[in-house]
């Protein structure tokens with residue numbers, strides 16, 4: 634069975650939805666470790682209460698380069714069996730850019746959830762960006778992580794209609810509901826080896 638490492642920075646609701654799906658025996662993967670770059674991330678407590686090992690690799694005040702920081706993260710992942718051969722790394726609200734070294738070493742084994750229909754509204758505050766742009770639809774995207782910012786091959790997307798009178802908060806809430814649905818589904822597909830990457834495309838069998 635594959636080993637799963639989840640990287641978080643805060644609330645951890647996507648992490649929780651993945652862990653819950655695994656617990657319900659829906660996903661054949663072992664939740665090996667949750668790593669946060671912030672010691673006070675709320676998600677750490679949730680992971681702990683669900684019986685999953687937690688680790689902090691603090692980024693604040695870290696004197697080294699991005700690559701050096703990621704090296705530490707990779708070391709922790711390996712210690713828990715989340716290796717480039719036998720692991721999957723899920724970014725779940727992990728608010729850091731991943732170094733090319735990390736991406737290369739875990740090629741097509743790092744996935745992320747983004748609260749917009751990529752390639753629209755990458756980066757931060759995607760829900761705010763969608764509202765400011767006047768988009769009629771937004772949503773969320775699960776994708777492989779490559780060296781760019783929110784640019785890797787797309788695995789799954791869900792569409793959310795933007796209503797008149799939506800605020801950043803109301804739209805984020807409806808998008809988050811879809812995030813919680815598609816992220817565990819994507820992890821499930823990966824765990825069952827049903828995703829093949831072909832150039833920019835993913836093929837789901």
Ligand code: GAR
Nearest residue numbers: 643644645646647725726746747748
């Ligand atoms: C989620 O909405 C996720 O899509 C977003 O951060 C939130 C984390 O919430 N990620 C990004 O914006 C990445 N660019 P969570 O900690 O409750 O899962």
